[in-house]
Amino acid sequence: MFIYSFKANKKVLLGAALVVLALIVLFFAVPGRAKQTNSVLKVPLKAESNEERIAFIENFGYDVRSEPVEMKQGMLASVEEQCEALAEAMAKAINNN
Numbered sequence: 001m002f003i004y005s006f007k008a009n010k011k012v013l014l015g016a017a018l019v020v021l022a023l024i025v026l027f028f029a030v031p032g033r034a035k036q037t038n039s040v041l042k043v044p045l046k047a048e049s050n051e052e053r054i055a056f057i058e059n060f061g062y063d064v065r066s067e068p069v070e071m072k073q074g075m076l077a078s079v080e081e082q083c084e085a086l087a088e089a090m091a092k093a094i095n096n097n
Contacts (some may be wrong), residue, residue, distance in 0.1 A: 022057065050066070054066060
């Protein structure tokens with residue numbers, strides 16, 4: 001392991017402070033940095049019709065048939081139902097041990 005030490009006089013400290021200040025100014029002055037992050041998503045995430053779903057998937061470069069092979073609708077359990085089911089499963093596991 002190497003240790004480097006130096007005498008910190010006013011000139012060295014002022015130079016280091018100026019370098020840090022210049023790096024901070026350059027970081028915030030770079031144009032277009034924020035614009036690139038905003039242009040990533042151009043397609044809305046909500047797709048209610050089949051055409052909107054196809055447009056969403058094609059945005060990522062996939063080829064999609066316009067007619068689905070199979071389409072099913074379902075309902076997910078609510079958070080309360082999931083918590084109750086988890087609590088019941090945990091109670092059974094605890095009672096079995």
